[in-house]
Amino acid sequence: MNGLERHTIAVLVDNEPGILARVVGLFSGRGYNIESLTVAEVDRRNSLSRITIVTSGTRMIIEQIKAQLQRLVPVHKVLDLTDEGPFVEREMMLIKVEGKGDVRIEALRLADIFRARVVDSTIESFVFELTGSAEKLNAFIALMEPLGLVEISRTGAVAISRGTTSL
Amino acid sequence: MSAEPISGADIVIKALVDQGVDVVFGYPGGAVLPIYDALFKQNALRHILVRHEQGAVHAAEGYARSTGRVGVVLVTSGPGATNAVTGLTDALMDSVPIVCLTGQVPTHLIGNDAFQEADTTGITRPCTKHNYLVKDVRDLSRMIHEAFYVAKSGRPGPVVIDLPKDVLFALGPYSHPEDARHKSYRPQVIPDQARVAQAVEMITAAKKPLFYGGGGLINSGAEACAGFTEVVRRTDAPCTLTLMGLGAFPAADPHFLGMVGMHGTYEANMAMHDCDLLIAVGARFDDRVTGRLNAFSPGSKKIHIDIDPSSINKNVRVDLPIVGDVGQVMAAMLETSPRAGAGLDRSEWWRHIEEWRAQDCLRYDRSCRGVIKPQYAIERLYALTRGHDVYVTTEVGQHQMWAAQFFKFDKPHHWMTSGGLGTMGYGLPAAIGVQIAHPEALVVDIAGEASILMNIQEMSTVAQYRLPVKLFILNNQYMGMVRQWQELLHGGRYSESYTAALPDFVKLAEAFGANGRRIENPAEMDDAISWMLKTPGAVILDVAVDPKENCFPMIPSGAAHNEMLLGPKDEAEQPVSEEGMVLV
Incomplete structure (x- = not known):
């Protein structure tokens, strides 16, 4: 019962000022972990946003996090994707690599293997766009490190359940 | 929608009146002048002018807790709002329904560090149940109605509405409360019937059940408390209450074991430790109640009935959670449960309890002549106020615990104390709110001389409205609870806990x-209390009590329920553990 579990939680909220501060404040105020957090409007007509939070904690803490999120007044729904069956989780990254000659060619070759797209290029640099699981992104970062990695920007995870079920 | 657009300030007044508000506790200032102007022109709302915004919130809490209605506060921007923060936090911790209107600088100045600007919604976000910043007068009436709905439904709490000054001047439409329905907030009030049935079965099967009721019962109302009382009696189980729950079950009933927790009774804490089924009703397993968590009620199954799902499994794992309004759950239990005492044999359990009771844990040294024991003062106050409709508020500290131990409550809504936050300075403004709500009742603030000074400016409010509140000060010249902990934990080094320059309270x-009036001799006690009761208007009775008296029984920090200190002798034998030292 004391083992740490990693959970991906989707939260549907009213898109109103301060909602993100409310959610983040809840996590910091109660000492919960945030591995990543993403937010964007998903329903313009009803002004709803979806927050995806990746967090870790004991089972008891995870249950608390969900109950506390549910308690926020502008929260419509809380779904623990990790508990509710199979789901797809993706993250996007932009990664800048600097180099000339062989290392540059090697970076491009590896990018191809990872199906990363080149979204910007100069004679001495590339910006790659890569989408996938956090592990895949981490693996790509590790490969780029000796090849002139200079900057990374990651979105954090977004996730959705597989099959016909919806939030 | 009303046809004619009216000013934001008029919308505020109209919305409050439509919500059934009759009194507002507040303090004016630049940003809320339009509302004060609108208040001036009407007669439906009464405004009570406090002397500090913290006092306004506590007064509204006293009003709310003694009536079961929403308390309303009106303060200005900047310092008005920041002064209200302690009160709001107090209301959040104790689940008191409050709507607090704060002024704000005009919308075009927000973020410019304008005069008397503070990020009120930012500051109050963690200390309110919800808050609003009204940026458009067209949202104003809806947000106010929503705020009342949020404040009083589910687990009640404080809601702030931040009102920029230009919004108060702007003209806009008014919408009625019935047009407002919150988009998403729907707390679960009706319990799952199957779980209720399972709970009844568990209670019937238990050999050593114990009911543990809390403030949720009071919040749910008198009917919920009556239902709880009936359930306890029908199942012939013992019952204990938290500090916040006092009054939810009649103290005179033999099923009542007294308060539970750090300064609860021996029988209540031992029963909690030894029971085989613990039924928590509107209580939240606070650390003052549980003591050391890994030694908490080790042999029991636990049922937790609460309207707030986040209270369940927060501190203590329970076997059967029931989410719902405790009043509804009690009613459902009474429908499902067998008639009184059918086939129940609790005699063995009661025999144990009677043994614990025989310890007489609240005994104190009555032999001292010439020195007033604080316990004696409260005992006499209790005895001499029988026959009055008496409401008690307290400050925070030893006097509060003695009041909880020695003043007995038979009805809900008559006991107002700061439980969760432990706010010194709560009692006097709370007493003001209670007295405003119940002009004919006897309202006593049982206070300590240190706490009372924290909001003593409210005596001016008492004077202005000629409120007959009685301040019963147990004056031991120390911050008594601080002194007690320093004695127990810090080698008797009474660092800064002695008040050297107290005022002459008379x-x-x-x-x-x-x-x-000041008294120093026990022989004067009864006469002084009688004098206090028959003197019209406000009274301060300054009771000089034994400065060295400690509050017992006590579960020291980091100890379990069966490791209580019953008196000064135990204290010497069982020093507090090092783990206990770091706990509060």
Whole structure:
């Protein structure tokens, strides 16, 4: 019962000022972990946003996090994707690599293997766009490190359940 | 929608009146002048002018807790709002329904560090149940109605509405409360019937059940408390209450074991430790109740009935959670449960309890002549106020615990104390709110001389409205609970806990147009209390009590329920553990 579990939680909220501060404040105020957090409007007509939070904690803490999120007044729904069956989780990254000659060619070759797209290029640099699981992104970062990695920007995870079920 | 657009300030007044508000506790200032102007022109709302915004919130809490209605506060921007923060946090911790209107600088100045600007919604976000910043007058009436709905439904709490000054001047439409329905907030009030049935079965099967009721019962109302009382009696189980729950079950009933927790009774804490089924009703397993968590009620199954799902499994794992309004759950239990005492044999359990009771854990040294024991003072206050409709508020500290131990409550809504936050300075403004709500009742603030000074300016409010509140000060010249902990944990080094320059409370009373009297001898006790009760208007009775008296029984920090200190002798034998030292 004391083992740490990693959970991906989707939260549907009213898109109103301060909602993100409310959610983040809840996590910091109660000492919960945030591995990543993403937010964007998903329903313009009803002004709803979806927050995806990746967090870790004991089972008891995870249950608390969900109950506390549910308690926020502008929260419509809380779904623990990790508990509710199979789901797809993706993250996007932009990664800048600097180099000339062989290392540059090697970076491009590896990018191809990872199906990363080149979204910007100069004679001495590339910006790659890569989408996938956090592990895949981490693996790509590790490969780029000796090849002139200079900057990374990651979105954090977004996730959705597989099959016909919806939030 | 009303046809004619009206000003934001008029919308505020109209919305409050439509919500059934009759009194507002507040303090004016630049940003809320339009509302004060609108208040001036009407007669439906009464405004009570406090002397500090913290006092306004506590007064509204006293009003809310003694009536079961929403308390309303009106303060200005900047310092008005920041001064209200302690009160709001107090209301959040104790689940008191409050709507607090704060002024704000005009919308075009927000973020410019304008005069008396503070990020009120930012500051109050963690200390309110919800808050609003109204940026458009067209949202104003809806947000106010929503705020009342949020404040009083589910687990109640404080809601702030931040009102920029230009919004108060702007003209806009008014919408009625019935047009407002919150988009998403729907707390679960009706319990799952199957779980209720399972709970009844568990209670019937238990050999050593114990009911543990809390403030949720009071919040749910008198009917919920009556239902709880009936359930306890029908199942012939013992019952204990938290500090916040006092009054939810009649103290005179033999099923009642007294308060539970750090300064609860021996029988209540031992029963909690030894029971085989613990039924928590509107209580939240606070650390003052549980003591050391890994030794908490080790042999029991646990049922937790609460309206707030986040209270369940927060501190203590329970076997059967029931989410719902405790009043509804009690009613459902009574429908499902067998008639009184059918086939129940609790005699063995009661025999144990009677043994614990025989310890007489609240005993104190009555032999001292010439020194007033604080326990004695409260005992006499209790005895001499029988026959009055008496409401008690307290400050925070030893006097509060003695009041909880020695003043007995038979009805809900008559006991107002700061439980969760432990706010010194709560009692006097709370007493003001109670007295405003119940002008004919006897309202006593059982206070300590240190706490009372934290909001003593409210004596001016008492004077202005000629409120007959009685301040019963147990004056031991120390921050008594601090002193007690320093004695137990810090080698008797009484660092800064002695008040060297106390005011003359009799003269202080007189300065505010009230009556004051000081007593130092137990022989004067009854006469002084009778004098206090029959003196019209506000009274300060300054009772000089034994400065060295400690509050027992006590579960020291980091100890379990069966490791209570019953008196000074135990204290010497069982020093507090090092783990206990770091706990609060």
